[in-house]
Each structure stands twice: as structure tokens, then as C-alpha cells.
Amino acid sequence: MxxxxxxxxxxxxxxxxxxxxxxxxxxxxxxxxxxxxxxxxxxxxxxxxxxxxxxxxxxxxxxxxxxxxxxxxxxxxxxxxxxxxxxGSTPTRSVTLRTTPVIQLHWLASRLLAFHRAHPAIAVRLVSAIWSDEFGPEGADIEIRYGHAGWSGMEALSLGEESLLPVCAPAVARGLEVPADLAGLTLLHAAGFAVGWSSWLEQAGVTGIEEQCPALTCDNQAITLALASQGGGVALVHRRLFEDRDDLVMPFDLSVPTDEKFWLVRPERSQRQDEASLLWSWLCREVDADSD
CATH class of the missing domain: 1.10.10.10 (Winged helix-like DNA-binding domain superfamily/Winged helix DNA-binding domain)
Structure with missing residues (x-):
């Protein structure tokens, strides 16, 4: 047959x-x-x-x-x-959450674990995305995106104002007293951000120093931070993603503001799965707690 x-x-x-x-x-x-x-x-x-x-x-x-x-x-x-x-073992009670690896590691992980402990019957499926075209209303109940918002058909809640600052391993930081000391060190670049090393160096008053620095460019911020933590150079990180790390230090107290932000996002629709609404409310409370 x-x-x-x-x-x-x-x-x-x-x-x-x-x-x-x-x-x-x-x-x-x-x-x-x-x-x-x-x-x-x-x-x-x-x-x-x-x-x-x-x-x-x-x-x-x-x-x-x-x-x-x-x-x-x-x-x-x-x-x-x-x-x-x-x-998952309970597909009727599952929630799909999509965001970037760096958000998963340094903002979401502890909060998601707390949600799981409070609601173990709800299966959360975490999906990684890096580039903007990997996000969208299909396939995810909730997303955490980076950008200027204004996404059609989406409800968005800002995680707060953002700025970027340089970070590195403690051993690297011992040789850095002023921004000019970056000369000769590897600058770790994360692609896709409107504000990067050029903006920070300009604000620090050492614009030309970038020509003296080797560069490594990665497609996501999680990798630049991993390289920095292993002494591979100096990375720029969003301040909120640096606060809970103990393997990196800030050699200079100078950050560059950016009008791009992280946003908690979900499709605008009248009927929502109860489990997805519960996770959304949980994350919204976490955002409110961060701003207190």
C-alpha cells in the first residue's frame, strides 16, 4: 500500500x-x-x-x-x-516566551525560576531570538524585545531607561585607570545596537583610540560578555544586565544613554490563554519592582 x-x-x-x-x-x-x-x-x-x-x-x-x-x-x-x-508534557497549559540569550541569562532566569516554583503546573517554553526579524506575533505568547517599540498589533511595556557601559574581567580592569588606557586592548562589539563603542569613546573624549584597538564582533551581547569575563577584552553592556553579575567589573564610571529599550511585548488580542496572562502579570510586577 x-x-x-x-x-x-x-x-x-x-x-x-x-x-x-x-x-x-x-x-x-x-x-x-x-x-x-x-x-x-x-x-x-x-x-x-x-x-x-x-x-x-x-x-x-x-x-x-x-x-x-x-x-x-x-x-x-x-x-x-x-x-x-x-x-512539553502539558501542551494545553504551556506558554511560549521568546527573547534574546542575554536577557534570558541576566534578567529573566531568576524571575522565570521564581515563577516556575510558584506555578509548577504551567510549562514555559523559552525560545531564543537575536535579530529583529526573528521576533513576531506568530509562535510566541510573550516576547522581550529591544528597540524603539511602535510594533503594529502589539502591546508593549518598557523595562525602563537604558544606558551602556564598559565592563571587563577584574584582572583586565587593574590596568585601566582612564579611558585612554584602552589603547591596545580588544574591544568586543555586539552587532545590532544603535549605540556602540564609537558613541562611548566619543563621550569619553578618546575618539581616535578605536583605531589602536583590535576588535571582535559577535552577533549577540551574551557572547561579548562571556569573552570579557574570560579576559578576552572589554565589552559594552546594558546597565540592567550588569547589575547581577559577579564575574565582571566596571573600570570607568561613565555610561552612554540610548533611546532604545527592552520591552515586554505580547499580541493585542481580546482572547488570551490564562497561563500566558498569568506569566505576563508576573513579569509586569517584576518590571514595576525594578523601578521602585
């Missing part, structure tokens, strides 16, 4: 073979006994062999049915396993 029988027929066979009752199978699948009987009959016609012996008040499997049942059970088990791996 070139095509598998319809899934509804296979479900009917699996349930009836397991319970040895069309009535019990119908009850399990939410249909009538007659519907199960019809699906089994259509399946037998498609296969060209009987799967059940019908007795007055019971069923037994034919040799063909007995031989086929293990493959069907294994197939449904594999489908169930794959579904749990991709969508």
Missing part, C-alpha cells in the same frame, strides 16, 4: 484492540460504538484482512490483528514521545 490508513481508523483499532470492546473504545475516543465499528470495518476493507473476531458479547483479535498491534502501539508511543519533547 502506498498510503497509510487514516489516523482515525488507526486510533479506533488501537483502542478496540487494547480494550477488546468497541463500546469501551468509543467511550475513550468520545464517539459512539457504531462509529468505532464502522471505522474498523473500513480499516479491514483497506487492509484486505479481518482484524477482529466478533463474538456475541466480546471481541478477540485475529492472528493478523495480533501481529499488527505491537507496531501500532509503538507508533502511537513514538508520536506521544515526540509531542512531549517538542511541546
Amino acid at each position: 502506498s498510503a497509510l490508513p487514516p489516523l482515525l481508523w488507526l486510533q479506533a483499532f488501537e483502542a478496540a484492540a487494547r480494550t477488546l470492546s468497541f463500546t469501551a473504545a468509543g467511550r475513550e475516543l468520545g464517539v459512539t460504538q457504531a462509529a468505532i465499528s464502522q471505522r474498523i470495518r473500513l480499516l479491514e476493507d483497506r487492509l484486505g484482512q479481518k482484524l477482529f473476531v466478533r463474538h456475541p458479547r466480546s471481541l478477540t483479535l485475529t492472528p493478523a490483528g495480533q501481529a499488527w498491534l505491537p507496531s501500532i502501539l509503538d507508533g502511537f508511543a513514538r508520536i506521544g514521545e515526540g509531542t512531549r519533547e517538542v511541546f
Whole structure:
């Protein structure tokens, strides 16, 4: 046969073979006994062999049915396993949250863990995105984005004003007293931000020093901070993402403001999943607590 029988027929066979009752199978699948009987009959016609012996008040499997049942059970088990791996064990109570790796690591992780401890029955699926075109209303209940807001069809709450400041490993910081000391050190750049090293060096009064500094450019801020923590150079970081780190220090008390911000975002729609609304409210309270 070139095509598998319809899934509804296979479900009917699996349930009836397991319970040895069309009535019990119908009850399990939410249909009538007659519907199960019809699906089994259509399946037998498609296969060209009987799967059940019908007795007055019971069923037994034919040799063909007995031989086929293990493959069907294994197939449904594999489908169930794959579904749990991709969508979680409780897909009807899952919430998808999408944001950048650096936000996940340095702002969201502790807050998400607290939410999980308070609501362990809600499965949160965390999805990473880096570039702006990886965000969007499809596939996520909530997002944390970076930019100027104004996204069509989206409700947005600012996490607060932002500024960028240089950070590095403590051993590197010991050789830095003034911004001019950056000469010869590697500057770690994160692509995609409106404000970067050029703006900070200009404000520090050492604009030309960038020509004396080797550069490493990464596609996300999480990597620049990881390199900086290992003594690989000096990175720029958003102040709110630096506050909870103990592996980096700020060699200069000078930051550059940026009009781009992090935003808590969700689609504007009248009907929302209760679990997603609960996580949204939780994160909004965390934002309010940060501003106190």
C-alpha cells in the first residue's frame, strides 16, 4: 500500500484492540460504538484482512490483528514521545516566551525560576531570538524585545531607561585607570545596537583610540560578555544586565544613554490563554519592582 490508513481508523483499532470492546473504545475516543465499528470495518476493507473476531458479547483479535498491534502501539508511543519533547508534557497549559540569550541569562532566569516554583503546573517554553526579524506575533505568547517599540498589533511595556557601559574581567580592569588606557586592548562589539563603542569613546573624549584597538564582533551581547569575563577584552553592556553579575567589573564610571529599550511585548488580542496572562502579570510586577 502506498498510503497509510487514516489516523482515525488507526486510533479506533488501537483502542478496540487494547480494550477488546468497541463500546469501551468509543467511550475513550468520545464517539459512539457504531462509529468505532464502522471505522474498523473500513480499516479491514483497506487492509484486505479481518482484524477482529466478533463474538456475541466480546471481541478477540485475529492472528493478523495480533501481529499488527505491537507496531501500532509503538507508533502511537513514538508520536506521544515526540509531542512531549517538542511541546512539553502539558501542551494545553504551556506558554511560549521568546527573547534574546542575554536577557534570558541576566534578567529573566531568576524571575522565570521564581515563577516556575510558584506555578509548577504551567510549562514555559523559552525560545531564543537575536535579530529583529526573528521576533513576531506568530509562535510566541510573550516576547522581550529591544528597540524603539511602535510594533503594529502589539502591546508593549518598557523595562525602563537604558544606558551602556564598559565592563571587563577584574584582572583586565587593574590596568585601566582612564579611558585612554584602552589603547591596545580588544574591544568586543555586539552587532545590532544603535549605540556602540564609537558613541562611548566619543563621550569619553578618546575618539581616535578605536583605531589602536583590535576588535571582535559577535552577533549577540551574551557572547561579548562571556569573552570579557574570560579576559578576552572589554565589552559594552546594558546597565540592567550588569547589575547581577559577579564575574565582571566596571573600570570607568561613565555610561552612554540610548533611546532604545527592552520591552515586554505580547499580541493585542481580546482572547488570551490564562497561563500566558498569568506569566505576563508576573513579569509586569517584576518590571514595576525594578523601578521602585
